Amino acid sequence: MLSGFTKCPGLFYATPAQDGILSRIRIPGGILNSKQCRAIAEIADLYGGGYVDVTNRANLQIREIHQGINAEVLKRLQKLGLGSNNTAVDQIRNIMTSPTAGIDPQELVDTRPFVQAWDNYIKANSQLSALSAKFSVCFDGGGIVSVSDRVNDIVFAAVLVDGNVYFRLGLSVGAKGKPAKDTGILLPLENCLPVLAALADVYLAHIDASSKHKLRLREVVNSLGCENYLQEVQQRLAFPLSSLGQKEKFVERTATKYHHIGIHPQRQPSLFYLGVVLPLGRIETMQILGLAELAEKYGSGTLRLTPRQNILLTDIPQQWVADVQSKMAALGLDCSVSNINSVLVACSGKRGCAASITDTKGDALALAEYLKNRVSLDSPVNIHFSGCAKSCAQHSKSDITLLGVSVEEENGTVEGYRVYVGVDDNDLQFGREYQFVTVAKLPALIERMLLVYKTQRLNHDETFREFANRYQISQLKQLCDRSHVLNQCQ
Missing domain, CATH: 3.30.70.3340 (Alpha-Beta Plaits)
Structure with a gap:
């Protein structure tokens, strides 16, 4: 039942990793029932490493698989609603929506029916197996826990106009790694699925479906031009795409209150x-x-x-x-926002990925353990460990980014991290470069940075990113160095 190795793993499309075979289970909208949880736990114990990883698309990954998962087990998962009955489309990226859809006190629309409708459409239309495995769709209901700032090819973001709820259409265009750009198009909710189907159809019309290395939607839109792409979409629709004269823009909400924790x-x-x-x-x-x-x-x-x-x-x-x-x-387990792990992110690192230079997960866990009794955070600081420049674990910018590198020194090659801080709305991939630090010295440096932030911020509502943006890098270093000297004197 396994269909061989592909670049993007699925339940039926296993992928080799440094630590064994990697299998990914798509969870549309991220919602699991207790029976599905028990089945996943059983498979992780029998075939994997006794754990699962939740990804940045609300998938589940089972790692350290050293023998193929039995076909009967895979069929059982299908019956439980885990894994598509149409295995040809199983590799397509998970459909993203707010984890609080339907329960968010401020949401404009419950997006769960839209997630289900698009998932059903994918499974019913085998021609969509030609989509790039990275073809990604997101529905944002306009609530407290926003996902419209996540990197996706297509975004439907709910907005309120003259007392009516519409979806604002966003498309991936321009540079890699940017959130979807607002097209200015407002869609009545019932037009969402036909527009999405047309968007996918235009994409398929402009790629080589037989190629193993398919163009991303962003690349197709960039090549055609956004206006031309949308004109081709319009030709496939029985109703007009309209902006209704509105000029609202997507607002990138950084979830400073972290209502997902x-x-x-x-x-x-x-x-x-x-x-x-x-x-x-x-x-x-x-x-x-x-x-x-x-x-x-x-x-x-x-x-x-x-x-x-x-x-x-x-x-x-x-x-x-x-x-x-x-x-x-x-x-x-706990649900405390002050837990350093609440917004600590790391890719699989060199234990699981050949592209990674550093052991990101091991280094991140060591940092968390070091900080646990040294720094008490009263507001979250997002720290992102990335083993290479691809930034697989988190595509959006973080407060502090740690990029794994190896540096030649007198005594040989040393592993460490380039530290980046702050900045929004610019072309810098990770932020402003602060300095290089070895793995051994990293925990103490991050401790100093967090303590300076706590003592020097304007108020409790100022985020680390806002705090860092108020200073030149040289000034931040002076503050951290001064803090280090004072601590040594005490």
Whole structure:
């Protein structure tokens, strides 16, 4: 049943990695039921490393597989709704939406039906197997937990115009790694699926479907020009694409309050969701089983994966929130925004990827352990470890980016990280370069940077990125060096 190796893994398209075979399970919209959780945990134990990783598209990855997953097991997963019945389209990227769809108190529209409709369309139309495996679609319902700033080929972002809800259409265009650009087109909700089908059809008309290395949608749009691309889309539709004279732009929301972590009220009265911290997106099978049991006993029997590599436990009655917290703690999990792991991100690193220069996951976990009793954060700071310039784990910019490099020194080659901080809305991939630091000296440097941020920020609402942007790099270094000297004197 396995269809050989491809660059992008799927359930039926396994991919070799440094630590064994990698299998990815698409979870449209990121929603899992407890039966699916138990099946995934069983497979991770029997075939993999006894854990699963939540990805930045709310997929699940099973790693360290050293023998092919039995065909009967794969069929069982299909029956449980894990993995498409049409294996030809299984490699296409997961459909992204807010993890709080349908429960977000401020959302304009519940996007779950749109996710389901597009997933059904993909499975029913085998010609879509010719899409690039990286063809990515996102639905943002306009709520507190936004995903419209995530990097996707196509974005439908809900907006309110004259009391009516529309989707604002965004397309990937221009430079690599940028969020989708607002086209200015407003779509009535019922026109969403036909437009999406037409967008995919125009893409297929301009690529070599037989090629193993397909152009990205961005490349096709850049080649044709956005206006020409949309004209071809219009030719396939029975209704006009219209901007309705509106000029609203997508607003990049950086989720400074991090509502995907912590305890938050749902739109349903007296119900809460708990955003669970997963260190680097990894969860042990024992923890998956424990959360599934909590979901059944106290909630609606479902868990939600987030594109920020965490898990939501939803529909918890207010009177049971404290009990659920206590039982999560017994599993070694918590939902505290102050937990350094809440926004610590790392790619698979050189243990799992040949392109990586450094052991990003190991270094990130060591940093978290070092900081645990040294720095108490009262607002999250997003720290991103990337083993190479591809930035697979996080495409959006972070507060602090650590890019793995090796440097030749007198005593030989030394592994370390180039540190980048701050800055938005520019062409710098990671931000402003701060300095190179060896792996051994990294934890102490990050500690100094975080302590300076806590003591020098204007107020509690100022993010690390805003704080860093107020200074020249030389000034930031002076502040950190001064802090280091004062600590040594105390």
